[in-house]
Amino acid sequence: MKIDKVLNDVQNQIVQDTEGVVLVLAGAGSGKTRVLTHRVAYLVEEKLVPSHNILAITFTNKATNEMKLRLDKQLGEDHKVFVSTFHSLCAYILRNDITNLGYARNTFTIYDETDQKRVIKRILTTLGYDGDITEKEALREIATAKQLGLTPDQYYVFIKGQNKKADKIYKIYSAYELHLMNDNCLDFDDLLLKTKALFENFPDILERYQDWFRYIHVDEFQDTNPVQFRIIELLQGKHKNLFVVGDDDQSIYGWRGAEIDNILDFDKHFENVKIYKLEQNYRSTKPIIDVANNIIKNNVHRREKVLFTEQKGGAEVLFNGLFSDKEEARWVVDRISNLKFKYGYRNSDFAILVRKSSISRNFEDALNQYTMPYKLMGGTRFLDRAEIKDVASYLNVLHNPQDGQSLIRAMRTPSKGIGEVTITKMLDYADKYNRANNANITLHDIVFGIDNEHAEAISSRVANKVLEFKMMLMDMQDKKLEEGISLDSLVKFVIERAKFKEALLSSSSEEDISRWENIQEFIVLVRELIANKTIVTLDDLIQRLSLVPENKDELTDLDQVTIATVHAVKGLEFKVVFIVACETNVFPSVLSVEEGRLEEERRLMYVAATRAKERLLITWAGSRWGFSGMERATPSRFVLEAQNRVIIESHFAVEEEGMELPTTLMENRAKQIIAQVKSAPKIADKEKLGKYAKGVRVKHRLYGEGEIILITGSDSAPLLTIDFGDFGIKKFDALVAKLDII
């Protein structure tokens, strides 16, 4: 391979440094994906490493597809580089080897959040904890434990003394684990955890994969959680060729257990780490880079680096406050059509970025009014639609009969006279039966024994319905085993036999008709996947349904404006980016700030700003429709942090009702905020901060009384660490937190 002219010196050096442990700190837009793909190509073409010995891990399916595409281009389509998300890789490994961990079969299915909640709900009822602890709370605890890689016992030790509900959480978590094991199901976190357990307990299996994946690459390393870190550590243990790329400034998944210190302290975990920095940005103009730098430099917990660009000129970043959320949307869409007219941009050059998806509604409406085509990223995915999951539940049961949640779903939809009451009866019967006989029967066993040994579970009238359901499953089972049956005709048979069409078309409601259309589309999707050899077996289809959330909107290549959450566009770029609803409480999100994650919000803002290549426009509204009516809003602190070279264009149109709006209103509010931020006391000694000081006792709405034990952070982001006794230690942003001094 010729050394590519498109690479700069540092990039070339990195590409050719193929052995040992390498860390690349790559700023936004510095060409990190390019470096990664070129390095893989270099390994194959220059170092003659067999492509099947190379592993490249990404975090999202989108990134995986992108990388595959680039590699196909470089290496031709028949290379064997294993490109995969963390979760897919683990699912793949477990499909081969999970039986070593005591699982009866390797046909596990995956429980999503809804399934998890249902399992937890059932556990809460059987344990009699209803009202003591919510499903959400319990799920959160379990997720936290799993992301840290802690078993119920370990987690109990971890939270005992800190959390009043530790005993209950322990019991729920234990029961939950047992439940999933019996259902032969895994949740998302289990995919990682079980892989880790497999590697730790079976050195021979680990070695098999170590010898397979001799060169390991991890993209977006800043997003790894402790379990993922451990898996990588184990995998590279033999050949020690590990190449990770990341940007601590783009770590935005802390809420999902990502540990930013995995990248910040990377060189402490491995020996002889070679570190490179990519700081030259090739994506954006100078004004955009300046704004991004201005924002991110307010973070304290980061590796020092400054993004720069050699590009000259470029449009100034535009800031604009609008009167209302509706008007903001109209202004943005109006601006889009202006820019299109003036500079010849296409629809697909534009992205409207939101902090949370509920914000996107107004923009959809406005784009519709202008009949401008758009695609919504990260909304409800096609496969997450209820009717598709209904169909999938039948397939899940065929694949993994122990999958209780899918069985319940299949029994209930389309409705066939079996409801909540019947199912609860059967579940209670199973519990009682298991206790009495020291057995381990599942819901599936009851359904199949309903006409003989388990007839007493429910009344004979409903039992007939269950029997019919059993017959249906048996027919599907038979079809599955039929000689030479193709996957798509099996799927089609399942849909026909379950009578989805009859159920949906009989109601003649608009929604039901569209639901049926979606099911038809699902069949088409399955056929497409078979045709391009993405899937072959039912097993493949099931894995794909849970791990690759297809969104037909995102797949299309049409000329459309993109509306997306910031999380969804990491790694992407657009010529013109609007960051909208930049308001206090929205961006940064109150919830994050209250939990002491302001720096992560700032990184999110940084990610958003650095998506823009040519133009960046940042807007906010003075009032926004919240769940309790119209609410006042003020511009986000990030707006002020970025303001260095900003032109504030005041554009306060008149509301439709003819209401005159004082132009000064927004400006006054902006001034208030500026004053608030500027007057924030310096935290020189970190002992005192305005009315707060070390040792002062405060009261919080949720956690009650506590004591300030630490004051940290920067001037613009002072952080109070408070000990609430039974509720544990929490962190608050001092400028935002609602705390009473007592």
Place this chain on the structure above:
DNA sequence: GTGTTGAGTATTTTT
């Protein structure tokens, strides 16, 4: 036992 309607409530981000 199911489906409908109404009230009440909740809102981050995703593999």
Place this chain on the structure above:
DNA sequence: TACTCAACAC
């Protein structure tokens, strides 16, 4: 606003 859950009528 939009969605979920609970009480009601069939």
